[in-house]
Each structure stands twice: as structure tokens, then as C-alpha cells.
Amino acid sequence: MTAPSPLLEVRDLVKHFPVRANPLAALWPAAIRRVVHAVDGVSFAIEAGETLGLVGESGCGKTTTGRLVLRAIEPTRGRIVFEGQDITELSARQLLPFRRKVQIVFQDPYSSLNPRMTVGRMVAEPIRVHRIAEGAEVEARVGALLDMVGLSPEYRDRYPHELSGGQRQRVGIARALAAGPRLVVADEAVSALDVSVRAQILNLLVDLRERLGLAYLFVSHDLGVIRFVSHRVAVMYLGKLAEVAPTGELFKQPLHPYTQALLAAIPAVGDGETSIFDDPTRLLEGELPNPIDLPRGCRFASRCPHRMARCDEAEPALREAAPGHAVACYLYS
Amino acid sequence: MANFFEPVGGPGGGAAAGAPPQIVLEVKGLTVEFSSEDGPLRAVDEVSFHIRRGEIVGLVGESGAGKSLTSEAIMGLIRRPPGRIAGEVWFGGRDLLSLDEPELARIRGKDIAMIFQNPSASLNPVFRVGDQMLEAMALHLPEPKATLRERVVENLVRVGISSPRARARDYPHQFSGGMAQRVMIGMGVSCVPSLLIADEPTTALDVTIQAQVLALIRRLARELGVAVLLVSHDLGIISQMCHRVLVMYAGRVVEEASVATIFRAPAHPYTRGLIECLPRLDGNGRLGAIAGMMPGLRALPSGCRFHPRCPIAEPRCGEETPALRPLATGRAVACHLAGVS
Numbered sequence: 001m002t003a004p005s006p007l008l009e010v011r012d013l014v015k016h017f018p019v020r021a022n023p024l025a026a027l028w029p030a031a032i033r034r035v036v037h038a039v040d041g042v043s044f045a046i047e048a049g050e051t052l053g054l055v056g057e058s059g060c061g062k063t064t065t066g067r068l069v070l071r072a073i074e075p076t077r078g079r080i081v082f083e084g085q086d087i088t089e090l091s092a093r094q095l096l097p098f099r100r101k102v103q104i105v106f107q108d109p110y111s112s113l114n115p116r117m118t119v120g121r122m123v124a125e126p127i128r129v130h131r132i133a134e135g136a137e138v139e140a141r142v143g144a145l146l147d148m149v150g151l152s153p154e155y156r157d158r159y160p161h162e163l164s165g166g167q168r169q170r171v172g173i174a175r176a177l178a179a180g181p182r183l184v185v186a187d188e189a190v191s192a193l194d195v196s197v198r199a200q201i202l203n204l205l206v207d208l209r210e211r212l213g214l215a216y217l218f219v220s221h222d223l224g225v226i227r228f229v230s231h232r233v234a235v236m237y238l239g240k241l242a243e244v245a246p247t248g249e250l251f252k253q254p255l256h257p258y259t260q261a262l263l264a265a266i267p268a269v270g271d272g273e274t275s276i277f278d279d280p281t282r283l284l285e286g287e288l289p290n291p292i293d294l295p296r297g298c299r300f301a302s303r304c305p306h307r308m309a310r311c312d313e314a315e316p317a318l319r320e321a322a323p324g325h326a327v328a329c330y331l332y333s
Numbered sequence: 334m335a336n337f338f339e340p341v342g343g344p345g346g347g348a349a350a351g352a353p354p355q356i357v358l359e360v361k362g363l364t365v366e367f368s369s370e371d372g373p374l375r376a377v378d379e380v381s382f383h384i385r386r387g388e389i390v391g392l393v394g395e396s397g398a399g400k401s402l403t404s405e406a407i408m409g410l411i412r413r414p415p416g417r418i419a420g421e422v423w424f425g426g427r428d429l430l431s432l433d434e435p436e437l438a439r440i441r442g443k444d445i446a447m448i449f450q451n452p453s454a455s456l457n458p459v460f461r462v463g464d465q466m467l468e469a470m471a472l473h474l475p476e477p478k479a480t481l482r483e484r485v486v487e488n489l490v491r492v493g494i495s496s497p498r499a500r501a502r503d504y505p506h507q508f509s510g511g512m513a514q515r516v517m518i519g520m521g522v523s524c525v526p527s528l529l530i531a532d533e534p535t536t537a538l539d540v541t542i543q544a545q546v547l548a549l550i551r552r553l554a555r556e557l558g559v560a561v562l563l564v565s566h567d568l569g570i571i572s573q574m575c576h577r578v579l580v581m582y583a584g585r586v587v588e589e590a591s592v593a594t595i596f597r598a599p600a601h602p603y604t605r606g607l608i609e610c611l612p613r614l615d616g617n618g619r620l621g622a623i624a625g626m627m628p629g630l631r632a633l634p635s636g637c638r639f640h641p642r643c644p645i646a647e648p649r650c651g652e653e654t655p656a657l658r659p660l661a662t663g664r665a666v667a668c669h670l671a672g673v674s
Contacts, residue, residue, distance in 0.1 A: 057539035164626055194395040195566065196623040199610035203620055221539065224569075228612035228620065265544035267569035269611060272593030275573045277548040278555075284541040287509055 005084045006045040007215050008069065008102075008183055013078035015039040015064050019292060036291050038064040040239035041078075043318070048182065051209065051216040053230030053247070055223060055262075059288060061239040066185045066219045070104055071095060082183075100130050103176035107188035109168030113160040119146070119171050120156035126178040145174040148211075150204060166197035173204065183215045190225060202228060223266050227251055232324075235259045238291055238299040241318055245325040255327040258300045298330070306331055354386035357527050357560035358407070363420035365399070365406050373417070374630040377402050378584040380420075381657075384528070389554050389561040391575035391592070393568060393607075397627045398581040400564045404530050407562070408447055409437045424528065443473040446521030450533040452513035456505040462516055463489075463501025470523045484523065492519040492549060511542035518549055522557070529553060532564040547574055568611060572596050577663065580604045583628055583638040586657055590664045600666040603639045637668070645670055
């Protein structure tokens with residue numbers, strides 16, 4: 001492996017959130033510290049210009065992973081390496097250059113914009129904070145950014161409440177791009193939008209990627225969206241990666257039983273003659289185990305149709321089953 | 334979920350074979366208006382359709398299309414005033430719009446069941462789940478408490494909840510979203526309704542849990558012959574769940590067809606656009622997109638309400654309102670240009 005280092009590399013990332021259920025528990029320091037295993041040993045890399053889709057159901061840790069990559073929250077353990085530099089322990093001041101290069105687009109375009117700022121001021125903010133430009137140059141850049149995300153110049157003086165959901169998300173994207181990032185974490189960036197608007201924003205994100213050479217960590221629960229934008233897909237279940245593969249391969253030949261069940265449960269537009277919901281063998285029974293008291297073995301074992309004795313003994317590691325296609329399941333090792 | 338529902342009212346409740354099953358709900362010219370400073374705002378405009386026994390009819394559209402208001406108007410959940418409702422809603426030989434609140438209350442929860450988007454908000458947090466289910470049944474069924482208590486347990490089993498006796502004593506916060514939605518369905522079907530109105534029933538749920546809940550609704554239709562009105566913004570769900578679909582845009586039905594037809598050969602440009610917007614699992618490349626967005630009720634365009642966004646609009650589309658006209662049996666479209674080559 002002498003290839004140049006990837007844009008982003010995440011090694012064995014762990015995030016545990018302490019649970020403070022009972023205030024009295026704090027009086028007994030010896031009491032067992034209970035934690036939510038939100039992210040529990042996740043490793044992946046993203047190349048420049050590449051989109052990695054991170055998919056999973058609520059509570060699987062995908063959003064926490066995105067926030068860890070941004071260092072919006074601090075990891076419990078593990079390393080985050082960006083452009084060959086370990087940024088895990090950099091101070092806020094040392095992080096500034098990194099902050100320019102890694103930006104986020106949020107899910108909810110209604111709560112992620114400041115209601116008291118005009119679009120122009122919001123988009124100008126990162127340019128001023130990072131001292132990318134000054135004076136008239138700032139305004140010129142704001143104009144170019146608005147144009148890039150498909151907002152006409154008259155939107156510069158509008159407030160968020162005057163915009164639709166799609167327009168707000170365009171502002172959110174312009175703001176993320178203002179600092180000139182190389183990696184954008186898109187956290188459910190199109191989930192709150194209506195179908196026709198969602199298509200507009202997805203097309204915009206893909207166009208921007210091609211134009212600016214952006215890399216995305218695209219976090220979503222929607223496999224259709226993930227399939228559309230991603231080069232590679234990582235499937236997450238209860239804080240761990242179950243499977244990582246190139247997009248085409250993952251959808252054609254999912255290996256992990258969880259990925260298979262997930263794909264089988266998607267109501268894709270069908271022929272209207274048969275329904276996937278009439279076939280009980282496609283249904284995954286049960287629900288996610290509690291992320292506080294995790295089973296000793298494979299986290300998916302309790303719902304898995306292929307459960308074996310060893311699945312309950314120890315957790316399977318993520319291993320390559322084919323070149324570039326890794327899976328954490330004893331069926332393949 | 335190994336146990337099956339007992340068929341009620343004879344075998345073959347589904348929408349298959351033989352003479353068409355009886356019509357359970359017939360909506361004619363349903364119109365919902367709200368008064369405002371700028372005059373009346375028409376949110377639902379002349380919507381007509383019917384649902385047969387065992388049939389699942391989908392109401393699909395984007396936010397603001399009027400699909401939820403349509404279902405709320407049918408259930409009598411819109412307060413009048415400020416709302417004004419016109420048209421007819423025939424159910425069980427009566428026009429629901431002509432009934433007063435006590436009469437409606439006798440029908441709702443007994444003959445018509447409803448489930449909504451947020452199951453946890455539909456349950457009262459301070460009462461045990463079993464007691465809430467019991468209360469719903471006691472309102473409509475004159476049976477002793479002990480019998481009803483057994484029926485609560487049976488219903489929990491029906492909707493696939495394990496250890497039902499223990500779960501009946503739990504409070505709503507002890508249920509996950511998927512479990513709570515099953516409780517709502519269990520409560521809804523406890524009196525064996527002939528109509529189930531489900532408004533975005535799985536929008537708050539994860540995909541594997543969504544599949545469990547939707548499979549349950551399919552079984553209700555197939556095995557109990559329940560007629561279902563399914564409101565959803567998700568074309569995939571509509572295609573997998575429904576027999577027939579109505580596509581709504583800005584308060585109007587723009588197309589009606591069987592599921593098999595509408596996804597194979599959509600006739601209205603809006604339907605076509607919606608389908609092209611979907612990132613499909615079996616394809617790639619650029620998504621089709623509909624430019625612009627749905628108009629607000631205060632600024633509805635003249636003529637066809639879709640014409641400002643329509644890729645094939647002609648001058649007359651901005652002048653004349655296209656009527657919903659039949660194209661073939663069970664198929665109708667509101668477009669001047671559909672079927673014209």
C-alpha cells in the first residue's frame with residue numbers, strides 16, 4: 001500500500017455517550033458506568049472527489065460518525081487523519097485550516113439557518129471568518145456562490161422565512177461551499193425535501209462534486225438516494241460497519257444478511273402486480289437491540305436468519321470478501 | 334407474526350376475481366375551503382373516488398397537494414368553521430358530511446379506523462397501552478370488561494406484539510415507534526372496521542420496521558377485506574401497497590389509474606415528472622426534475638395548476654382548466670394534452 005494517502009482516513013473511531021439515567025447513581029462513583037455505544041470501532045477512508053454513502057437505520061450511529069469526522073464532537077478513541085495529518089488532537093486554533101476544508105450540510109433547512117440574517121450575510125459569514133476575501137471581493141464571491149447553487153441575485157436580501165425548503169437547502173449548500181471545502185459531510189441533506197425538490201438538490205450536489213472536485217460523506221437512511229450519489233457505500237448497524245463495497249456491487253450482490261434485508265425492505269417502484277409486503281420471507285423480524293447492553297457476539301445475530309452458534313460467541317471483524325468489498329459476517333470467513 | 338386473521342363475512346375479501354366487491358366508500362366532489370382575508374382558499378377541489386372492499390387506494394402527492402386534508406375531511410376532522418366542506422362522502426349508506434358529531438363519533442373508531450404519521454403522539458402517555466385499547470373498544474362494543482380485556486390481548490397478538498399480556502400493562506413510552514404504530518393498528522382494527530384511513534403511517538419509521546407495518550396493512554385488506562385509503566408522499570410505497578392511485582396536485586386530482594398502469598404509462602406530465610424524480614435502485618445517471626415548486630393556495634395559477642412547471646404546456650393550458658376525463662376503464666387524467674398525439 002504505497003498509494004498516496006486518502007483525503008480522509010478514519011481509524012477505529014469510537015464514541016461512547018455516558019448515560020445518566022438516575023441522578024443518584026452519581027453518588028456511587030464505584031457504580032457501573034453505563035454508556036451508549038453510538039460508534040464502536042469504525043474505520044474507512046474517502047479519496048479526493050469520492051462520495052462515500054453511509055447508510056443505516058435510526059440509532060445506528062451514522063450521524064454521530066459524521067459529526068466525529070468534523071470534530072464537532074470529540075471521539076472517545078480512534079484517529080481522524082485528513083490530508084495525511086492527524087487532526088484528532090488539534091486545538092480549536094490549530095483546527096482552523098481543517099475547518100475550511102471540511103464543511104457540513106444539515107438535514108433541516110428550517111432550523112439550520114439564522115432567521116435574523118439575510119441570505120447574503122449568511123453566505124458571506126464563512127468567507128469573513130476564514131478571511132478568504134475582504135471588501136467588495138466578499139460580495140463578488142457571495143454572488144458567484146448563489147449563482148453556483150442556482151439562486152438568482154435577488155435572493156441575497158431575503159430572509160429564511162421567505163424561502164421554500166429547497167431554496168433554504170441551496171443556501172445551506174452555498175454556505176458550506178463558501179469556505180472552499182474539499183470534503184462535505186451531507187447529513188440527511190435531502191431527507192426533509194419533497195420528491196421533486198429532492199431531485200433538484202441531488203442533481204445540484206452531483207454537479208457541484210464534478211465541478212469542484214468535492215468529496216462527500218453522504219449520510220442517509222434512504223438507499224435510493226445513497227445509490228444515486230455514492231461511489232462506495234458503507235452500511236452501518238448499531239455503531240459498527242456491517243459492509244463496505246462499491247455502490248454497484250453492493251446493490252447487485254449484498255453479502256451481509258442485514259444489507260440483504262435492508263435492500264429487500266425498500267419499497268422501490270414495482271410493476272404494480274406483486275407486492276414485496278405480501279412476502280413474509282422478506283421481512284426482518286424484531287427491532288434493534290439496546291445500544292447500552294450490546295450482545296457479546298454479532299450485533300445483528302438476534303434478527304439474523306442465518307444465525308450460527310459462533311455468532312453469539314464473538315463479534316465478526318470487517319474483512320475483505322472480494323477486492324474492495326468488506327463484510328463483517330461469519331458466513332464469509 | 335405467524336398467526337393469521339380470521340376472515341370475516343365469508344371467504345375471499347380481497348379485490349380479486351368474480352364480480353367487483355362492494356363499494357365501501359364513495360367520495361363525490363369533495364371540496365374543502367378555508368376563509369382568509371384574501372377570500373376563500375380552496376385547498377381541496379372537487380375530489381371524487383371510491384374504494385371497494387379489500388381494496389387499497391393510494392392518495393399521493395407532495396406537501397400542499399391536499400391529500401391529508403382530503404382524508405381529514407372524510408373522517409370529519411376539519412372544524413367548520415373555519416373550514417367549509419362541500420360534496421358527498423358516502424359510507425354505509427349515509428353521507429358522512431350530513432351527520433352530526435355524536436353520529437360521527439359512533440362510526441369513527443368502529444367502522445372507520447384511522448392511523449396517523451406519529452404513532453407515539455396518538456397514544457396518551459399517562460395511561461397503560463392495554464387500557465387505552467380497551468377504552469376504544471368499550472366505546473363501541475357492549476361486552477363485559479373481562480371479555481374486552483381478552484380481545485385486547487388477541488389484538489396485540491394479531492399485530493405481532495410478543496408477550497402481549499405484559500405489554501398491555503406498559504405505558505406508551507415503553508414502546509418503540511414501530512411497536513406504537515402496531516398498537517394503533519391493533520386499536521383501529523379491534524372493532525373490525527370496514528375502512529382504514531392511514532395517513533403517512535410509516536413516515537416516522539425505519540425501513541425494516543416500515544416493511545413490517547405495511548405488510549400488516551396489506552394483510553388487513555387481503556384477509557379481513559378492509560378497504561384502505563393510504564395517504565403517502567412516497568411513490569415506492571404506493572406502488573408496492575395500492576391497487577389504485579390518485580395523484581393530487583395543488584388540491585386537485587390530476588390522474589387516477591391502477592398501480593400497474595400508472596407506473597408503466599403515466600398520462601399526466603406531473604405524474605411522469607414525479608416518477609422520473611425518483612432515484613431508482615436499478616439505474617443511474619441524472620435524475621429527472623420538475624422545475625419550480627408547488628404553488629401556494631393564495632397564488633394558484635389560472636387554467637391547469639401545473640402549467641407553469643409543465644414541460645409540454647401550451648397557451649390554452651394557462652386559460653382553460655382541464656377536467657378529469659376518462660381515458661380508459663378506471664383511468665382518468667386532467668390534462669388537455671394527454672392521449673393526444
